[in-house]
Amino acid sequence: xxxxxxxxxxxxxxxxxxxxxxxxxxxxxxxxxxxxxxxxxxxxxxxxxxxxxxxxxxxxxxxxxxxxxxxxxxxxxxxxxxxxxxxxxxxxxxxxxxxxxxxxxxxxxxxxxxxxxxxxxxxxxxxxxxxxxxxxxxxxxxxxxxxxxxxxxxxxxxxxxxxxxxxxxxxxxxxxxx
Numbered sequence: 001x002x003x004x005x006x007x008x009x010x011x012x013x014x015x016x017x018x019x020x021x022x023x024x025x026x027x028x029x030x031x032x033x034x035x036x037x038x039x040x041x042x043x044x045x046x047x048x049x050x051x052x053x054x055x056x057x058x059x060x061x062x063x064x065x066x067x068x069x070x071x072x073x074x075x076x077x078x079x080x081x082x083x084x085x086x087x088x089x090x091x092x093x094x095x096x097x098x099x100x101x102x103x104x105x106x107x108x109x110x111x112x113x114x115x116x117x118x119x120x121x122x123x124x125x126x127x128x129x130x131x132x133x134x135x136x137x138x139x140x141x142x143x144x145x146x147x148x149x150x151x152x153x154x155x156x157x158x159x160x161x162x163x164x165x166x167x168x169x170x171x172x173x174x175x176x177x178x
Contacts, residue, residue: 012076013105019070020094020112026066027119030059034126041133070094077101 033055040048075089077097094116098109 007076009077012073013101013109016070016073016077017109017112019066019073020109020116022066023063023070024112024115024119026059026063027123030056031119031123031126033059034123034130038130038133041130041137044137
C-alpha cells in the first residue's frame, strides 16, 4: 500500500494542541523563575538572581523548541484554510486557526490557546513587578553610592549633575619655582 506524503491534518491538530499545552507548562515554569528573581532582587541576593536568570534562559530555550513544533503544526493546518495564499505560520493566531478546525480539535485547541494567553498575561505582570523591584533596588544602591562619594570626597565639590560624584584626582599644590 502506498502512503501519500501529504501531512495529516488530524495529527497536526493533535500536535498543535500538545505544543500549545507544552507552551503553557513552560511559561508557568518561566513565571516561577521570574518570581524567584524578584525575590532575589528584594533580598539583594546575587547568587539567587543568577540561578533564577539561568532558569529563565533554559526555559526560553525550551520555549523556542516548542515554538518550532507549534509553527510546523500551524503550517500544516493553515494551508487548507488559506487556499491560494501561503500564510507565515509564525504569524497565524492559534485561536483563529482553531475556529477553522472540526470538533473536538477546535474546542481542545481553543481551550489550550486560552490557557496560554492567561499564562502570558501573568508572565507580563510578573515581569512588570520585577522591573519595578529592580528599579527600586537600583535607586537604593545609587543613593548609597552617593552617600559614600560624599563621605570620601576630600573637596566636597559638586559635579555638573549637582551631586558629589566619584572621587576625582585633585591637584592641591602649586609649584612656585617654575
